[in-house]
Amino acid sequence: MTTPNQNLPVLCLTMNPAVDLSTGTERVVPTHKLRCGETLHAAGGGGINVARVLQRLGSAAHVLCPAGGPSGEWLKSRLADEGLITSLVPIAQETRISLTVHELSSGAEYRFVMPGPALAEPEWQTCLQRLADWAPFPAWVVASGSLPPGVPADFYARVARLCRERGARLVLDASGPALAAALAAGVYLVKPNLRELSELLGEPLDDPATWQAAAQRLVDAGSAEVVALTLGHRGALLATADAVWQADPLPVAVVSAVGAGDSFVGGLVSALQRGKTLLDAFGWAVAAASATLLTVGTALCRAEDVHRLRAGVAITRLTAAQPRPPS
Numbered sequence: 353m354t355t356p357n358q359n360l361p362v363l364c365l366t367m368n369p370a371v372d373l374s375t376g377t378e379r380v381v382p383t384h385k386l387r388c389g390e391t392l393h394a395a396g397g398g399g400i401n402v403a404r405v406l407q408r409l410g411s412a413a414h415v416l417c418p419a420g421g422p423s424g425e426w427l428k429s430r431l432a433d434e435g436l437i438t439s440l441v442p443i444a445q446e447t448r449i450s451l452t453v454h455e456l457s458s459g460a461e462y463r464f465v466m467p468g469p470a471l472a473e474p475e476w477q478t479c480l481q482r483l484a485d486w487a488p489f490p491a492w493v494v495a496s497g498s499l500p501p502g503v504p505a506d507f508y509a510r511v512a513r514l515c516r517e518r519g520a521r522l523v524l525d526a527s528g529p530a531l532a533a534a535l536a537a538g539v540y541l542v543k544p545n546l547r548e549l550s551e552l553l554g555e556p557l558d559d560p561a562t563w564q565a566a567a568q569r570l571v572d573a574g575s576a577e578v579v580a581l582t583l584g585h586r587g588a589l590l591a592t593a594d595a596v597w598q599a600d601p602l603p604v605a606v607v608s609a610v611g612a613g614d615s616f617v618g619g620l621v622s623a624l625q626r627g628k629t630l631l632d633a634f635g636w637a638v639a640a641a642s643a644t645l646l647t648v649g650t651a652l653c654r655a656e657d658v659h660r661l662r663a664g665v666a667i668t669r670l671t672a673a674q675p676r677p678p679s
């Protein structure tokens with residue numbers, strides 16, 4: 353196994369991309385036609401958002417995703433317009449469309465997310481093969497977002513094994529059975545939010561002591577070398593075999609939280625890819641997530657906001673590592 357060159361573009365795997373539509377209406381009520389304002393279209397899906405944040409922060413990123421039908425064609429041209437180098441795997445069914453509706457009277461955001469097209473086995477196998485054949489193989493792979501119907505729950509576990517064989521570090525942002533299976537295979541870094549971690553462990557995580565213990569447990573079990581647990585308005589935790597650190601939330605005026613998690617991953621991986629330490633990267637992750645809160649709808653962070661906010665991120669070491677028994 354050779355260690356890949358760190359400067360290679362980050363490969364962002366997005367198995368369930370979407371055309372994100374966002375619009376606004378005065379009030380969301382049943383039955384009546386809801387007259388909406390201007391409609392914005394954006395290419396979305398976990399890995400695509402991460403790639404966009406990477407690009408904005410000066411890191412090269414490539415996207416690998418399936419795409420089908422007219423919405424898949426739209427996605428293709430939109431990603432090209434954005435200058436994102438994309439490897440698309442054609443699929444028979446149509447790429448999904450997601451809808452975010454901003455209720456103007458309350459400021460609430462309603463997010464309607466479809467399951468996505470069903471992939472046939474040869475289609476998802478082609479995605480895996482495309483990754484296996486990627487040359488030169490990237491040092492950093494991000495796998496982010498849900499798996500569409502038809503893709504087996506062990507898909508990310510297969511990706512995890514492939515990355516390990518090829519000496520690449522896998523950063524995973526997923527949920528449910530796909531997350532559980534990948535963690536059983538072992539990843540470099542996992543970024544659950546509190547709900548995803550609580551579901552994974554089958555336990556309520558009600559207070560800071562349980563958050564910390566749960567993150568540490570994943571590291572101790574060998575599920576991930578690094579656990580970045582995001583806590584929404586309560587900030588984030590970072591756990592490694594050495595210690596657990598906490599980042600306080602930044603006091604920003606929240607316009608829209610859409611994409612905060614993806615921006616967190618983008619900020620983190622961008623810094624790591626540029627050779628920053630894990631703790632510094634954690635600070636960039638919080639800055640990127642917080643900068644995304646300042647933008648409307650599906651819009652992500654602006655680089656200047658990320659740089660401005662980085663200085664305000666306070667990170668505290670919560671614990672020293674438990675002394676490890678000699679192996």
Ligand SMILES: Nc1ncnc2c1ncn2[C@@H]1O[C@H](COP(=O)(O)OP(=O)(O)OP(=O)(O)O)[C@@H](O)[C@H]1O
Pocket residue numbers: 544545546581582583584585586587588601602603604606609610611612613614616638641642645
């Ligand atoms: N209301 C908020 N106030 C301050 N910071 C926030 C707020 N919401 C999110 N953040 C910041 O964004 C980070 C990621 O947010 P969150 O935990 O909500 O991710 P997520 O649940 O994965 O989001 P997504 O809906 O994008 O998947 C948090 O760790 C925190 O730093």
Ligand SMILES: [Mg+2]
Pocket residue numbers: 525545613614
């Ligand atoms: Mg998330």
